[in-house]
Amino acid sequence: MPIKGQMTGMLGVYLVAAELSKRGFIVSPTSRSAAGADLLVTDQACKKAWSVQVKTNSGRPNFWLVGAHAGRMKSDSHVYVFV
Numbered sequence: 001m002p003i004k005g006q007m008t009g010m011l012g013v014y015l016v017a018a019e020l021s022k023r024g025f026i027v028s029p030t031s032r033s034a035a036g037a038d039l040l041v042t043d044q045a046c047k048k049a050w051s052v053q054v055k056t057n058s059g060r061p062n063f064w065l066v067g068a069h070a071g072r073m074k075s076d077s078h079v080y081v082f083v
Helices: 004-022
Strands: 026-029 039-042 049-055 078-082
Touching (some): 004 026, 004 039
Antiparallel strands (some): 026 039
16 A cells, blocks of 8 residues: 555646646656656647656745755756646
8 A cells, every 4th residue: 555655746746737738738758767857748739848846835934845856857858746
């Protein structure tokens, strides 16, 4: 059985996917072993694409846990969403 943190994280990923879909984007979750991206997103015309890393926290956090690799992963098409 998944631990609470894993469930919270997956809830955030699917909430972000649902919101992006609602706004007209094409969204696909990645496999859990994918490094750096939880979602792959494109516009309807497939002219722009983004990788999305979702960070989810329950409660009212005053910090966000991001891995050491966050500083090395720099791209105009890679974004973070904090939930």
